[in-house]
Amino acid sequence: MSSQSSTQAPGPTPEHFFRSINAYQLTRALKGALDLDVFTAIAEGNTTAKALAESRQASERGMRILCDCLAVAGFLTKAGGKYELTPDSAMFLDRRLPSYVGGSVEFLLSPTMAQAFDDVAAAVRKGGTVIDDEGTMSHDNPVWVRFARAMQPLAFGMAKMLTELIKLDPGKKTRALDIAASHGMFGLAFARRYPNLEVVAVDWANVLEVGRENAEKFGVADRWRALPGSAFDVSFGATSDANSHEGYDLVLIPNFFHHFDPPTNEELMRKIHAALNEGGRAITVEFVPDEGRAAPPQAVTFALTMLVTTARGDAYTFAEYEKMFADAGFSRSELIQTPMGIERVIVSYR
Amino acid sequence: MSSQSSTQAPGPTPEHFFRSINAYQLTRALKGALDLDVFTAIAEGNTTAKALAESRQASERGMRILCDCLAVAGFLTKAGGKYELTPDSAMFLDRRLPSYVGGSVEFLLSPTMAQAFDDVAAAVRKGGTVIDDEGTMSHDNPVWVRFARAMQPLAFGMAKMLTELIKLDPGKKTRALDIAASHGMFGLAFARRYPNLEVVAVDWANVLEVGRENAEKFGVADRWRALPGSAFDVSFGATSDANSHEGYDLVLIPNFFHHFDPPTNEELMRKIHAALNEGGRAITVEFVPDEGRAAPPQAVTFALTMLVTTARGDAYTFAEYEKMFADAGFSRSELIQTPMGIERVIVSYR
Numbered sequence: 001m002s003s004q005s006s007t008q009a010p011g012p013t014p015e016h017f018f019r020s021i022n023a024y025q026l027t028r029a030l031k032g033a034l035d036l037d038v039f040t041a042i043a044e045g046n047t048t049a050k051a052l053a054e055s056r057q058a059s060e061r062g063m064r065i066l067c068d069c070l071a072v073a074g075f076l077t078k079a080g081g082k083y084e085l086t087p088d089s090a091m092f093l094d095r096r097l098p099s100y101v102g103g104s105v106e107f108l109l110s111p112t113m114a115q116a117f118d119d120v121a122a123a124v125r126k127g128g129t130v131i132d133d134e135g136t137m138s139h140d141n142p143v144w145v146r147f148a149r150a151m152q153p154l155a156f157g158m159a160k161m162l163t164e165l166i167k168l169d170p171g172k173k174t175r176a177l178d179i180a181a182s183h184g185m186f187g188l189a190f191a192r193r194y195p196n197l198e199v200v201a202v203d204w205a206n207v208l209e210v211g212r213e214n215a216e217k218f219g220v221a222d223r224w225r226a227l228p229g230s231a232f233d234v235s236f237g238a239t240s241d242a243n244s245h246e247g248y249d250l251v252l253i254p255n256f257f258h259h260f261d262p263p264t265n266e267e268l269m270r271k272i273h274a275a276l277n278e279g280g281r282a283i284t285v286e287f288v289p290d291e292g293r294a295a296p297p298q299a300v301t302f303a304l305t306m307l308v309t310t311a312r313g314d315a316y317t318f319a320e321y322e323k324m325f326a327d328a329g330f331s332r333s334e335l336i337q338t339p340m341g342i343e344r345v346i347v348s349y350r
Numbered sequence: 351m352s353s354q355s356s357t358q359a360p361g362p363t364p365e366h367f368f369r370s371i372n373a374y375q376l377t378r379a380l381k382g383a384l385d386l387d388v389f390t391a392i393a394e395g396n397t398t399a400k401a402l403a404e405s406r407q408a409s410e411r412g413m414r415i416l417c418d419c420l421a422v423a424g425f426l427t428k429a430g431g432k433y434e435l436t437p438d439s440a441m442f443l444d445r446r447l448p449s450y451v452g453g454s455v456e457f458l459l460s461p462t463m464a465q466a467f468d469d470v471a472a473a474v475r476k477g478g479t480v481i482d483d484e485g486t487m488s489h490d491n492p493v494w495v496r497f498a499r500a501m502q503p504l505a506f507g508m509a510k511m512l513t514e515l516i517k518l519d520p521g522k523k524t525r526a527l528d529i530a531a532s533h534g535m536f537g538l539a540f541a542r543r544y545p546n547l548e549v550v551a552v553d554w555a556n557v558l559e560v561g562r563e564n565a566e567k568f569g570v571a572d573r574w575r576a577l578p579g580s581a582f583d584v585s586f587g588a589t590s591d592a593n594s595h596e597g598y599d600l601v602l603i604p605n606f607f608h609h610f611d612p613p614t615n616e617e618l619m620r621k622i623h624a625a626l627n628e629g630g631r632a633i634t635v636e637f638v639p640d641e642g643r644a645a646p647p648q649a650v651t652f653a654l655t656m657l658v659t660t661a662r663g664d665a666y667t668f669a670e671y672e673k674m675f676a677d678a679g680f681s682r683s684e685l686i687q688t689p690m691g692i693e694r695v696i697v698s699y700r
Contacts, residue, residue, distance in 0.1 A: 012441035014451045014504060015692060016424060019648070021381070021458055024374035025467060029654055031371070032470025059477025065653045065664070066474050068643050072650045074366060078642070091362035101364045108371055117375060120382025124416050127409025154364060292428070293418050298369070300422045303415045304379055314415070342365060 029069045031109060034102045038066065039075075039085060039093035047082040099153060107150035112143045116308040128311040139230070140204045144182065148210040152183040154341075155254075158285070159189035161340045166283055166347065168194050168250065176250040177275065178202065179231045179268075184211030184224070186252045186285070191220040200248075202227045202234060231256070232268060236275040247277040254285035255343075258302070261312035262324050269328035269348075276350040282325070284346040287315045288335065298342045321346055379419045381459060384452045388416065389425075389435060389443035397432040450503055457500035462493045466658040478661040489580070490554045494532065498560040502533040504691075505604075508635070509539035511690045516633055516697065518544050518600065526600040527625065528552065529581045529618075534561030534574065536602045536635070541570040550598075552577045552584060581606070582618060586625040597627040604635035605693075608652070611662035612674050619678035619698075626700040632675070634696040637665045638685065648692045671696055 033039065036056050046055045049064035056063070071078040075089050085093070092101045107113070115131060116123075122130045132138065168174050173196045178187030181201035188211075191199045199220075201211050205228035215224035227234055236248070251272045257265045272282050287302040294300065299315050306313035316324075318335045325333045325348045336345040383389065386406050396405045399414035406413070421428040425439050435444070442451045457463070465481055466473075472480045482488065518524050523546045528537030531551035538561075541549045549570075551561050555578035565574035577584055586598070601622045607615045622632050637652040644650065649665050656663030666674075668685045675683045675698045683698040 012438045013691070014438065014442040016438055017380070017442055017451060018454070018458075018504075018692070020376050020423060020425075021455060022377070024377040025651065025654060026370050027372070027374040028467040028470050029651075030367070032474060035469075035471035036474060056475075058475040061664075062474030062477045062657055065657045066470065068639075069651045069654045071644065072647045073370060075370075078644055088362045088364065088366055092364040092367055101367060104368070105371060108368075117378040119385075120378050120416065121385035124382060124386060124412030125406075125408040127412045154368075289418075293414075294421060294428055297422045301375065301379075301419045304375060304419050307412055307415045314411075341363070342368070 026069075026073055027109070029066060029073070030075070031105055032066060033070055033075070034093070034105060036066075037095055038063075038070070039089050039102075040095045042076070042083055042085050043090060043094040043096070047084060049081075049083075052083070099157070101154050103152075104150045104154060107143070107147045110143060110146055113309070116305075120304070120308060123308040128307065129309050131309070140206055142206065144204060144207045145210065148183040148207050152185060152210070152214070155183055155185035156189075158341050158343070159185040162186060162252075162283070162285065162345065163189050163193045165336055165338065165340070165345055166190075166250070166281070168197065170194055170196065172196060174198070174249040175200070175246060175277075176252060177236055177248045177272075179251065179253045179272070180256040181211050181252075182207055182254075184208075184214045186254045187211075188214055188218050188220060188224065190250065190252075191215075191223055192218050197223065199224045200227050200236070201225070202229065202231050202236075204228065204230075232264075232271075236271065247280065248275050249277050249280050251276060251280070251282045252285070253282060257284060257321070257324075258286060258306050258315055259310050259313040261314075262316075262320065264312075266324045266328045269325050269330065273329040273350060278350065280350045282330065282348040282350075284321065284348065285340065285343050286321070286346065287342070288318055288321070288344040288346070289315050291317050291319055293317065296342070299344075318344075318346065376419075376423055377459070379416060379423070380425070381455055383416060383420055383425075384443070384455060386416075387445055388413075388420070389439050389452075390445045392426070392433055392435050393440060393444040393446070397434060399431075399433075402433070448503065449507070453502075454500045454504060457493070457497045460493060460496055463659070466655075470654070470658060473658040478657065479659050481659070490556055492556065494554060494557045495560065498533040498557050502535060502560070502564070505533055505535035506539075508691050508693070509535040512536060512602075512633070512635065512695065513539050513543045515686055515688065515690070515695055516540075516600070516631070518547060520544055520546065522546060524548070524599040525550070525596060525627075526602060527586055527598045527622075529601065529603045529622070530606040531561050531602075532557055532604075534558075534564045536604045537561075538564055538568050538570060538574065540600065540602075541565075541573055542568050547573065549574045550577050550586070551575070552579065552581050552586075554578065554580075582614075582621075586621070597630065598625050599627050599630050601626060601630070601632045602635070603632060607634060607671070607674075608636060608656050608665055609660050609663040611664075612666075612670065614662075616674045616678045619675050619680070623679040623700060628700065630700045632680065632698040632700075634671065634698065635690065635693050636671070636696065637692070638668055638671070638694040638696070639665050641667050641669055643667065646692070649694075668694075668696065 041055045046052045049060050053060040053063045067083045070076045076083045176199045178201040181203045187199035208226040215221040287299040289299040303315040322333050330348040333348040391405045396402045399410050403410040403413045417433045420426045426433045526549045528551040531553045537549040558576040565571040637649040639649040653665040672683050680698040686695040
């Protein structure tokens with residue numbers, strides 16, 4: 001009656017398509033788990049669906065289904081009806097820890113992002129965001145305050161890594177400019193490491209309030225100053241400091257160039273070049289796809305986020321950055337092979 | 351200055367979290383590609399971003415970014431700036447072919463589904479859908495007409511596979527009942543294969559119109575009849591046929607039990623048992639997770655779709671089905687080990 005022999009076609013299957021079209025369900029399941037703070041509950045010792053349900057005033061059936069999904073997706077382990085955190089989840093999804101990155105959903109899944117990705121076809125037709133003329137790049141867009149608060153724990157680790165890659169002379173009085181400083185983490189990591197370093201942070205005024213809080217938290221507020229405005233418009237020397245005529249030894253440009261087109265980036269880099277001291281360096285932290293734009297996956301697909309959220313942004317290759325920076329006057333640029341998380345670092349020499 | 355040595359921590363990373371929280375972007379990219387009918391354009395010979403942009407009145411930059419994402423996601427190959435379809439994409443995403451499954455997004459990404467997944471936490475708290483009391487299970491919900499039209503190409507292949515697994519006596523006059531027939535594909539595949547088989551299809555009246563169209567297309571409309579209404583309420587013998595007192599040799603229940611709780615399923619299975627002839631079989635097609643609910647991934651995570659779209663639905667294990675069906679009077683049930691696509695088949699003997 002029923003045949004046990006295989007009837008599976010060895011040919012094409014639509015399974016990858018269906019898995020991918022349903023990929024959003026993983027986003028929603030994770031968001032639900034963060035909303036319920038399930039990971040912290042497990043870390044606190046609630047390891048069964050029943051215990052989790054009780055600790056979160058939820059249904060046991062709902063918890064079982066959600067946790068099974070989280071286990072299948074690699075965020076939990078499951079054995080004998082008990083759920084445990086993976087090492088990654090224990091470090092980054094337990095809300096009690098400073099390394100908690102769950103707050104990033106406030107930015108990553110913000111209404112702005114949802115709106116931007118709602119009609120990818122329209123953005124492809126137009127060649128840029130259909131949100132409004134400037135997308136997320138409009139002046140004082142509050143999405144960047146959200147970004148600053150949400151991405152700060154992640155940036156903290158990356159900024160620390162960056163100070164391992166880029167060294168300054170600890171004995172010398174030095175100055176750094178932190179462009180689109182956001183939470184301020186990149187400049188602050190250097191300020192904390194180098195007691196003779198003064199940091200000037202550029203960003204929208206509303207965003208810099210987050211940076212100021214962090215400067216105080218880090219105990220370096222006396223060597224950190226806010227320079228509010230657009231990096232394209234403000235004078236980089238215009239600080240209240242008596243030494244404002246001095247140039248910078250380091251200019252940090254983390255996650256900024258991807259929002260703009262090459263001429264805009266070249267123009268900014270020329271301005272940065274003029275603000276650098278002899279021997280100074282510009283440090284770009286970016287998603288940098290390989291020249292063929294076939295890898296790494298996150299760098300390639302990041303271009304889509306730029307397409308749907310900005311007018312002309314992109315994920316540029318190193319060759320593209322090298323040209324922009326050379327055209328802006330830099331003698332040479334090098335791509336640091338060590339990836340920093342999923343991003344890469346380009347060092348450009350004045 | 352810049353260190354080339356590795357500073358990557360070997361320890362935990364938040365990368366899997368960020369990849370997963372952004373998983374929805376793959377859904378949106380694929381949806382955008384289907385909206386623009388990019389796969390068909392490539393099949394028609396437009397293999398560069400420029401040619402694709404021209405064929406679809408889109409920007410070259412947008413096409414390049416979208417196609418790079420599709421390549422990274424495994425839907426296209428890319429070499430020398432040219433994009434080609436993978437075998438899977440060529441078969442299932444070229445709109446000109448009957449095997450095209452892209453229409454499924456009309457159901458899979460329908461507003462109902464989006465609404466259901468919008469607040470997973472709320473569904474976990476409640477233990478069922480928060481859409482309304484019955485979720486997608488309300489009477490004559492138009493989402494099922496959408497489902498019928500959208501899922502028909504996929505069901506066609508699966509139904510054909512099912513006729514390889516489940517055999518009837520071709521020389522004998524037989525009758526099949528197709529429960530929640532939808533597009534009708536499962537019953538129709540048997541009708542096409544067995545010229546002496548008569549099929550009775552149960553579903554909402556609005557949905558059965560899709561099944562009727564397909565019966566005509568398959569040239570078996572004279573042996574296919576609609577029995578409109580809820581499978582729980584209608585009398586399975588109530589056909590206009592003179593032989594309506596006869597029972598059924600085969601009852602097909604594809605993708606139905608997962609919407610309900612075990613007592614409801616047991617009740618329906620008891621009614622099916624009563625409608626079967628001696629030697630008759632009930633054929634369940636379902637997402638069936640392994641007993642530990644740790645695999646296969648699609649079957650485990652399908653439970654979440656049931657949690658957020660229905661009041662009490664689930665993805666049941668074979669042991670759970672076996673118990674429901676035994677309690678309903680079936681002598682035994684067997685799980686066919688051969689997977690049918692991502693679903694499994696259970697044969698239950700009267």
